[in-house]
Amino acid sequence: MKLLALESFCIGNGVDVDRGQVYSRGDVQGREDIVMGRAVVLDDSTPVTSVGAAIDYMPGFDSGGSYPALNYSAANISTGPLIYPDAAWTAASAALPARFFPANNIWNRDISTMPVHASSATWVATTCDTGCVGLHPGWYPNLWGMRYNIVDGDTPGHLIRKTGTQYPGSHDGLVSAFPFTKDTLLQLGTPDSEAFMIWPSENKLWEMYNAHWNNGDPSANACVIWDLTINNLRSTGGRPQGISSADEAGLPIFPGLCRWDEVLSGSINHALRFECEHGHIDPGTFLWPARHAASNVVNGDDGHTSKPSAPPMGARARLRADYNISTFRAQTQVILLALKKYGMFLADHGEDWDMTGTADGAWNKSVINDLFKVPISAFDFIDESSLIIDPDSAECVQP
Numbered sequence: 001m002k003l004l005a006l007e008s009f010c011i012g013n014g015v016d017v018d019r020g021q022v023y024s025r026g027d028v029q030g031r032e033d034i035v036m037g038r039a040v041v042l043d044d045s046t047p048v049t050s051v052g053a054a055i056d057y058m059p060g061f062d063s064g065g066s067y068p069a070l071n072y073s074a075a076n077i078s079t080g081p082l083i084y085p086d087a088a089w090t091a092a093s094a095a096l097p098a099r100f101f102p103a104n105n106i107w108n109r110d111i112s113t114m115p116v117h118a119s120s121a122t123w124v125a126t127t128c129d130t131g132c133v134g135l136h137p138g139w140y141p142n143l144w145g146m147r148y149n150i151v152d153g154d155t156p157g158h159l160i161r162k163t164g165t166q167y168p169g170s171h172d173g174l175v176s177a178f179p180f181t182k183d184t185l186l187q188l189g190t191p192d193s194e195a196f197m198i199w200p201s202e203n204k205l206w207e208m209y210n211a212h213w214n215n216g217d218p219s220a221n222a223c224v225i226w227d228l229t230i231n232n233l234r235s236t237g238g239r240p241q242g243i244s245s246a247d248e249a250g251l252p253i254f255p256g257l258c259r260w261d262e263v264l265s266g267s268i269n270h271a272l273r274f275e276c277e278h279g280h281i282d283p284g285t286f287l288w289p290a291r292h293a294a295s296n297v298v299n300g301d302d303g304h305t306s307k308p309s310a311p312p313m314g315a316r317a318r319l320r321a322d323y324n325i326s327t328f329r330a331q332t333q334v335i336l337l338a339l340k341k342y343g344m345f346l347a348d349h350g351e352d353w354d355m356t357g358t359a360d361g362a363w364n365k366s367v368i369n370d371l372f373k374v375p376i377s378a379f380d381f382i383d384e385s386s387l388i389i390d391p392d393s394a395e396c397v398q399p
Contacts, residue, residue: 144189145359164221250291275350290314
């Protein structure tokens with residue numbers, strides 16, 4: 001008898017059961033340290049797309065020595081493909097553009113051989129001066145992270161009322177209709193309520209920060225339209241602090257998300273994005289391709305005060321080439337290889353070294369949990385100033 005995992009879970013001692021993989025029932029039965037999970041029973045000859053009786057592994061660590069019960073329940077039997085059961089996610093991810101922005105855009109540039117920034121050691125030390133140790137993946141299936149909407153010419157458009165104090169120039173929704181409706185999926189897990197609408201055939205991306213439908217009176221703090229066929233950066237409007245977007249750094253958000261569909265494809269061919277707390281971002285400046293400096297904070301909500309010894313918005317961190325990733329599962333290595341080849345941009349305030357990704361229900365939770373194990377000491381900040389062709393363009397020097 002075998003088990004097919006419907007979701008990822010831990011059976012202790014560093015052993016993870018991965019969603020979609022088949023395990024011997026003896027591997028997991030009788031373990032007192034099972035955390036949680038669901039699986040289906042398979043006969044040895046049963047194809048993995050078939051379903052038997054479902055099993056729930058009861059949550060909790062039982063230190064008393066009694067083993068968690070195995071509950072058979074017809075109500076938990078799933079149908080259809082078991083590894084990726086979310087048909088809506090499958091359709092949406094398949095519709096996404098193969099690449100965001102032109103091939104010569106800095107988001108798509110291999111920076112694995114770029115030199116380490118002169119301030120790298122100071123920046124890394126400053127971002128960890130309150131004790132952060134490893135990466136903080138800020139997404140989880142159906143609980144936290146970004147959701148997105150595939151739209152087309154039939155999606156109703158609306159002008160968006162501006163709210164909040166985002167700088168002028170960060171709100172395209174006053175003059176251009178946004179395909180934002182009462183059914184638009186919003187970010188999960190935080191009050192930021194960010195929205196992403198993508199029209200693949202037209203190569204358009206709409207991003208909104210603090211978006212609300214308001215019973216037909218839609219509003220947002222910031223609304224930005226991105227043409228995915230060009231390299232234009234947002235105008236700074238002559239402001240020393242620059243112009244933000246739906247992201248504080250004035251950059252697009254969605255192209256830098258960690259997405260499960262790309263992990264499944266075997267490669268991520270663009271930079272990712274991450275955040276740091278207020279006190280760990282230099283408020284005085286920003287680095288290309290960012291267009292906006294962080295706000296200066298004194299004893300902010302996170303208890304921190306801005307430090308000039310911290311990295312500025314737009315700083316690009318890269319996982320060191322000598323960091324050994326061979327012990328990680330293959331799907332986690334896809335993300336870590338991208339961090340070595342493309343790195344990630346510091347783009348907003350948040351948890352320290354908080355990577356962002358999509359909240360797709362298909363994510364393998366074990367892959368997300370793996371990222372917590374990657375130490376910040378394994379990263380450098382790079383100097384990519386030699387790649388600038390025009391400071392107002394994201395086009396960059398090619399290898």
